[in-house]
Amino acid sequence: MKKLAALLLLALASAALVACGSSNSTTTTSTSSGGEANAGAAAEGGKEAGGSEGGGSTVKFEADPNGELAYTTTEAEAKAGKVTIDFNNPQGLTHDVAIEDSSGKEVGKTALIASEETSTAVNLKPGTYTFYCSVPGHREAGMEGTLTVK
Numbered sequence: 001m002k003k004l005a006a007l008l009l010l011a012l013a014s015a016a017l018v019a020c021g022s023s024n025s026t027t028t029t030s031t032s033s034g035g036e037a038n039a040g041a042a043a044e045g046g047k048e049a050g051g052s053e054g055g056g057s058t059v060k061f062e063a064d065p066n067g068e069l070a071y072t073t074t075e076a077e078a079k080a081g082k083v084t085i086d087f088n089n090p091q092g093l094t095h096d097v098a099i100e101d102s103s104g105k106e107v108g109k110t111a112l113i114a115s116e117e118t119s120t121a122v123n124l125k126p127g128t129y130t131f132y133c134s135v136p137g138h139r140e141a142g143m144e145g146t147l148t149v150k
Helices: 002-019
Strands: 057-062 075-078 081-089 098-100 106-109 116-124 127-132 144-149
Antiparallel strands (some): 098 106, 098 127, 127 144
């Protein structure tokens, strides 16, 4: 019975590792629904930078460089309009940054990456959003935070 349990645990761990596989190139994701999401994502810890047409800004996020299931920031701010999400993942474990509105609807997401950077742009209205890693179990382990759009 112990051997069967160990074998099952090994099979589950193998499946989880395959699901968290790495990609070798930076990618851009493009989503559009009701004008709320556009293009791909990449970066580091919650800083607001330059704007673009119709307002907007750039927000940078980074996965914890020490390998923890966390971002280096849990709060970020952006200007309403086109918000570019820059995401840097120095870890070998795959992560992304997904954005959901106050109703729980996903409005944008970067590509899943490991040991690289990616970027995406999302059109956001003023309000409070949640950013999180969409890999199963990562959000629950603490990979989430609040994005305030003004």
